[in-house]
């Protein structure tokens with residue numbers, strides 16, 4: 001849904017900004033697929049590389065889920081400088097999602113509200129694309145692709161939808177993300193409740209074994225949880241065998257802080273207004289996990305200082321989406337430079353040294 005500023009604005013297509021957000025996004029994906037891609041980003045400094053989940057990430061900054069729902073352009077997005085790309089959310093069957101309009105820009109707030117509802121082309125289309133990507137050698141060193149999965153809106157048993165996706169996609173994923181936090185699929189977030197998360201993780205691990213592959217499993221949670229709920233989820237994630245948590249998805253709250261005319265649209269809010277809240281929940285997760293989970297900080301990152309704040313709060317990796325809408329891919333080089341400067345200022349020789357630093361004071 002890129003606004004767009006870029007990648008396309010940098011190539012002389014500022015008119016995209018006048019289109020509705022979803023049309024602009026579609027045109028952007030099509031252009032990227034056609035090979036119209038901004039110039040490759042310079043390789044991030046070695047100091048920004050980070051090891052996590054048994055992989056080496058050239059940068060800790062990844063593309064969050066929802067930009068490339070159908071795994072159409074992971075290679076292009078890696079090339080513009082993301083350290084990894086999360087594709088999806090993918091559901092077993094294709095689905096159209098909610099009626100349009102369903103993405104709203106809140107430009108004054110540097111935010112977006114979306115109620116897409118998992119529009120995607122389904123498992124088979126994603127499997128074909130991810131297979132081609134793999135055979136293409138696109139997974140060059142550092143070309144890490146996380147696959148985010150969910151349940152169809154009409155699923156009789158949502159847990160089975162996750163299992164179906166895992167059996168098909170685990171062999172094609174560097175990381176698997178269970179999205180149980182989208183506010184736009186009724187009932188989905190109930191899977192965050194302790195006993196249901198236990199059942200989901202048990203089914204996940206069984207399906208992963210059946211797939212013959214063993215990508216690490218991450219659980220993506222909402223930023224709207226209480227600290228008690230966070231504690232229960234962390235326990236369930238650890239005992240269920242998850243390797244990490246993504247904190248987090250869009251929020252159904254925080255509307256009072258908004259100024260944009262669309263502030264009361266139904267859906268999930270992302271972007272700048274989400275930064276403080278999502279970082280607070282991240283810190284709670286970090287404290288509860290006590291080093292037993294690897295965390296990805298997502299929500300409102302638009303600068304090196306934001307990324308650094310998430311890392312100090314306990315994130316090993318961070319992700320962004322909404323800032324890309326407003327600032328384009330040039331944002332990445334800026335974040336990398338700022339992040340390197342902040343590490344140096346505080347005497348950290350690597351990202352790893354700064355993880356959770358706020359908790360050690």
Ligand SMILES: Cc1cc2nc3c(=O)[nH]c(=O)nc-3n(C[C@H](O)[C@H](O)[C@H](O)COP(=O)(O)O)c2cc1C
Nearest residue numbers: 064065066088089114249270271299300320321322
């Ligand atoms: C238009 C849009 C679509 C999204 N779709 C998904 C999705 O399919 N699956 C998912 O897990 N998160 C989805 N997200 C949430 C993002 O991955 C991310 O968690 C959230 O936007 C917070 O990050 P940000 O403030 O950097 O955008 C979507 C966000 C936006 C703005």
